[in-house]
Amino acid sequence: xxxAPDPEESGPAVHTPDQADGKPPITVGHVSGIxxxxxxxxxxxxxxxxxxxxxxxxxxEQLVDAVRAERRSVDDALAAKADLLANDVHARLRHEEEQxxxxxxxxxxxxxxxVLGKVLGxxxxxxxxxxxxxxxxxxxxxGPLDEITATVQEQAESGWLMVLGRxxxxxxxxxxxxxxxxxKARSRTHKTPVPVIFSLGSxxxxxxxxxSWLISRLERDQPFLAETGPSGDKTWAATLVGADYVLPILDxxxxxxxxxxxxxxxxxxxxTMPLLVTSRxxxxxxxxxxSKVVPSATAxxxxxxxxxxxxxxxxxxxxxxLPDGREVAPEDGWAYVLSELxxxxxxxxxxxxxxxxxxxLMVTLARYVxxxxxxxxxxxxxxxxxxxxxxxxHLLDIFIPTAYKRFLNYEPAGEHxxxxxxxxxxxxxxxxxxxxxLKTPDIEWWRLGTTVRLRWLMLRVGVTVGIASGLVAGIxxxxxxxxxxxxxxxxxxxxxxxxxxxxxxxxTFGLMHGLVTKMKVGGPKFEPSLMEIRLRGWTxxxxxxxxxxxxxxxxxxGLAGGLLFGLLWxxxxxxxxxxxxxxxxxxxxxAGVPLAAGTGLGLVMGLIAALGAGFETVxxxxxxxxxxxxxxxxxxxxxxxxxxxxxxxxVIGSGYGVAFGLAxxxxxGIGAGLAAGCVIVIGAATMTAWGRWxxxxxxxxxxxxxxxxxxxxxxxxxxERKVLRQVGAVYQFRHVQLRDHLCKTAGTLPERILHRxxxxxxxxxxxxxxxxxxxL
Numbered sequence: 089x090x091x092a093p094d095p096e097e098s099g100p101a102v103h104t105p106d107q108a109d110g111k112p113p114i115t116v117g118h119v120s121g122i123x124x125x126x127x128x129x130x131x132x133x134x135x136x137x138x139x140x141x142x143x144x145x146x147x148x149e150q151l152v153d154a155v156r157a158e159r160r161s162v163d164d165a166l167a168a169k170a171d172l173l174a175n176d177v178h179a180r181l182r183h184e185e186e187q188x189x190x191x192x193x194x195x196x197x198x199x200x201x202x203v204l205g206k207v208l209g210x211x212x213x214x215x216x217x218x219x220x221x222x223x224x225x226x227x228x229x230x231g232p233l234d235e236i237t238a239t240v241q242e243q244a245e246s247g248w249l250m251v252l253g254r255x256x257x258x259x260x261x262x263x264x265x266x267x268x269x270x271x272k273a274r275s276r277t278h279k280t281p282v283p284v285i286f287s288l289g290s291x292x293x294x295x296x297x298x299x300s301w302l303i304s305r306l307e308r309d310q311p312f313l314a315e316t317g318p319s320g321d322k323t324w325a326a327t328l329v330g331a332d333y334v335l336p337i338l339d340x341x342x343x344x345x346x347x348x349x350x351x352x353x354x355x356x357x358x359x360t361m362p363l364l365v366t367s368r369x370x371x372x373x374x375x376x377x378x379s380k381v382v383p384s385a386t387a388x389x390x391x392x393x394x395x396x397x398x399x400x401x402x403x404x405x406x407x408x409x410l411p412d413g414r415e416v417a418p419e420d421g422w423a424y425v426l427s428e429l430x431x432x433x434x435x436x437x438x439x440x441x442x443x444x445x446x447x448x449l450m451v452t453l454a455r456y457v458x459x460x461x462x463x464x465x466x467x468x469x470x471x472x473x474x475x476x477x478x479x480x481x482h483l484l485d486i487f488i489p490t491a492y493k494r495f496l497n498y499e500p501a502g503e504h505x506x507x508x509x510x511x512x513x514x515x516x517x518x519x520x521x522x523x524x525x526l527k528t529p530d531i532e533w534w535r536l537g538t539t540v541r542l543r544w545l546m547l548r549v550g551v552t553v554g555i556a557s558g559l560v561a562g563i564x565x566x567x568x569x570x571x572x573x574x575x576x577x578x579x580x581x582x583x584x585x586x587x588x589x590x591x592x593x594x595x596t597f598g599l600m601h602g603l604v605t606k607m608k609v610g611g612p613k614f615e616p617s618l619m620e621i622r623l624r625g626w627t628x629x630x631x632x633x634x635x636x637x638x639x640x641x642x643x644x645x646g647l648a649g650g651l652l653f654g655l656l657w658x659x660x661x662x663x664x665x666x667x668x669x670x671x672x673x674x675x676x677x678x679a680g681v682p683l684a685a686g687t688g689l690g691l692v693m694g695l696i697a698a699l700g701a702g703f704e705t706v707x708x709x710x711x712x713x714x715x716x717x718x719x720x721x722x723x724x725x726x727x728x729x730x731x732x733x734x735x736x737x738x739v740i741g742s743g744y745g746v747a748f749g750l751a752x753x754x755x756x757g758i759g760a761g762l763a764a765g766c767v768i769v770i771g772a773a774t775m776t777a778w779g780r781w782x783x784x785x786x787x788x789x790x791x792x793x794x795x796x797x798x799x800x801x802x803x804x805x806x807x808e809r810k811v812l813r814q815v816g817a818v819y820q821f822r823h824v825q826l827r828d829h830l831c832k833t834a835g836t837l838p839e840r841i842l843h844r845x846x847x848x849x850x851x852x853x854x855x856x857x858x859x860x861x862x863x864l
Contacts, residue, residue, distance in 0.1 A: 253391075441467050595663075
């Protein structure tokens, strides 16, 4: 540190130094100076007669206060973002709670017990049993979850909590109620983390660390957290996770692909964050045996409902009055069924039904499907329901027809969208098989139709681009010649240029789609961007940094892609001209034009993409409505893609038109520019998330009958009918058992979605998740 005395000798006047590099001077009492951090020097000027030691002490004190004030400002901003996250999560979970009727006064209780045995790898002597737990502690999902909340609090420093249970036992409902309870009791002043439920089945621990995966899910489902945080190099999602403002509730460990569970358990056990993880017990035990890891967790297990719980619930929910000992129950309706279940020595049919009604899922299914005109007595009298498995299958079978025969309560009867129950079941079966193939619990619109073999994916993209670009080129060139030389010549030119351009561009973009998918490097990411292109305010929010980071890689990829495009385009044109019998010199000349044009096109597209980084910005929270909805994310991505394609089309069309106009004539230049801009935009759009969705989900899947034409309306309607649920930017089946049942029973499945065993039952084809597991 250097101290320069004030050169002035007259009086106590303070000399204020000039600004250095635009930095304002610092003035504290009798001390004025400029703080230069770059060379580790603090230059301070002070008045004659002032105490140097006192002045420096005052300056240091003020600097410390400034740093602390900045720290408080960052902490306040973090707390504010955490509050916004808590509000978003609370709104979604409250809707889910209403859908599941968890706040009904007659909701089902759930019992739990401490886990013994080999899950924890500690034999039968479990020392971390939850406080107050007995062999079967009662947990009311409609009330406070104090015991489990306290358990998570205790484990926050040293471990995590497992919630185990068999399918349909209420694990997801418990996770939901736990999150709502924590949100209600959350205190901002004590830096209480926000509980967020994550569907664990889409996590690949081999490629993505847990924290990185959590951050990506937050940025996808709460895009306002994708904005740059106070540090300037991390998003708000990463900042919140790093500051322990998020309490992850990881639902569905058993949904992780078999080959990844060992790595997942190792990662969870080494995580320092407090966690709540739900899983079926066999899958967790198998992962523990394979990984040889002793989880540092408290584990509880949800146990089966007893018969009294199920009977009391169904009696209250259906308004049934049971006869006393002197009356005889009619052989009809719920009174008959519940009376049979309460008999000391039930029939075989009664025993089968009693065994089924031991999980909340099956009890609520039975209530739901028999609330209307169906007679529940068939559960005891139907000959085909002679086993427990048959009864469970029957309830799952009739759930979809029941859901689609009912009118929804939130709309007038005339505004209901009527879907045929059988067609709806067929479409839902495709979605279930699609999710099973991709090893994910999420229905992501940008991945629909991608479970086919890569060769079929390339063919569909190529045919779509070929037909569309061929029609556009034929119409443009044919119209131009029609106006100049008459209709006959125009039709001839249209008949030649249309197929030529269609074949060349279809082959080009079909092969490009396959190559970038297979290589997984240097090509586009077929996922919707969280960014939006905006001209207003583009100089803010780190534009220069984004330009520096993205310029070289985007230009390099553009050149590589353009060269590939030119080669493929030249190959397509050459093949077409060779088929028509043109001589070699003509073919060679025509091949050189698309090669040069493609390379130039790639350079232009790379430059546009690089410059576009300066205009990319996360949509501000105050300007969005429900950005996390799948339909809104789709609309935003479509708007972004159309802006990008409009820019590319104008640049390519103008350049192509000027070149042809100078070489030939103005009309020829106009026609060539218009055709080139349109066909390139058609092909380039298919290399985006929205473009591929249009090709596959809006064209090919409806044509083949696997999905409805109005897919978005169908998915939203399925949520209202309690078949699906909306989780952030994706949809999920409300019940995993329903998804698995539809996957097995939906009929013949498309192409390679599922392999089949010898007895014809579909099975999951891969043990390890491979989200891009296409093969040529």
